[in-house]
Amino acid sequence: MLGCKWVFKTKTDASGNIERYKARLVAKGFTQRQGIDYTETFLPVSSKDSLRVVMALVAHYNLELHQMDVKTAFLNGELVEDIYMMQPPGFVEKGKEHMVCKLRKSIYGLKQASRQWYLKFDEIISDFGFVENKMDECIYLKVSGSKFIILVLYVDDILLASSDMTLLKDTKDMLSHSFEMKDLGDASYVLGLEIIRDRSRSFLELSQKAYIERVLKRFNMQKCSSGEVPIGKGDKFSKEQCPRNELEKKSMQDKPYASLVGSLMYAQDRTWFLLWEF
Numbered sequence: 374m375l376g377c378k379w380v381f382k383t384k385t386d387a388s389g390n391i392e393r394y395k396a397r398l399v400a401k402g403f404t405q406r407q408g409i410d411y412t413e414t415f416l417p418v419s420s421k422d423s424l425r426v427v428m429a430l431v432a433h434y435n436l437e438l439h440q441m442d443v444k445t446a447f448l449n450g451e452l453v454e455d456i457y458m459m460q461p462p463g464f465v466e467k468g469k470e471h472m473v474c475k476l477r478k479s480i481y482g483l484k485q486a487s488r489q490w491y492l493k494f495d496e497i498i499s500d501f502g503f504v505e506n507k508m509d510e511c512i513y514l515k516v517s518g519s520k521f522i523i524l525v526l527y528v529d530d531i532l533l534a535s536s537d538m539t540l541l542k543d544t545k546d547m548l549s550h551s552f553e554m555k556d557l558g559d560a561s562y563v564l565g566l567e568i569i570r571d572r573s574r575s576f577l578e579l580s581q582k583a584y585i586e587r588v589l590k591r592f593n594m595q596k597c598s599s600g601e602v603p604i605g606k607g608d609k610f611s612k613e614q615c616p617r618n619e620l621e622k623k624s625m626q627d628k629p630y631a632s633l634v635g636s637l638m639y640a641q642d643r644t645w646f647l648l649w650e651f
Contacts (some may be wrong), residue, residue: 399482416487440560446529450479450489
């Protein structure tokens, strides 16, 4: 039997402003046993290279680019295992404290939650005529005569790039009928990237400004000078560059090396190519 807990999170927009507060009940999946409570856990996601190609096509062919968000996506997955969970904190029914919940569908925190959601989504979208890309399992394409639509899935974020508004609307209606969706209209902020577009010039730009500002604030470097790269090519490090006295150690306490480098690498990994203009 699994325990559970509440997780609270603050969602922000492209500018870093608070958009909404979320409360989510999650299972303590770390107590699950492989082969008994779960089998497969893998969830494929679209690669950055595939998304880069899609964005280039959007700019070059002046496609409609819309975004949708699946509300509580993992709750759509259907379980094949028998899993029991304790009653949620704050919602224990009086007189029935000894009873537990049998999960009929997936819930956040379960090891197989993401996998079951993907399988459910793939089944629904395939029935509607979409064909999954063989090289990238989360890129789907549907062709109707001379019209086409591309669907990009990244966990619970969906990008729709279409050459026809009617095909786009039909796809949105299907998704909204199958899942609880939030239609965000023209894509402007996805996966932490702000999308800036000028269709009259076939111009599309991606910006990580909000993420970079959060990293600078985290490491107390808001007033630092800008540069092309953090270090020069060929630079070598040695122990002599480590803090050698208490003053130097104190000045480096708010700049943990591993976290700082990891944050820079994350930003670099997503900076695929931030500008298209044809």
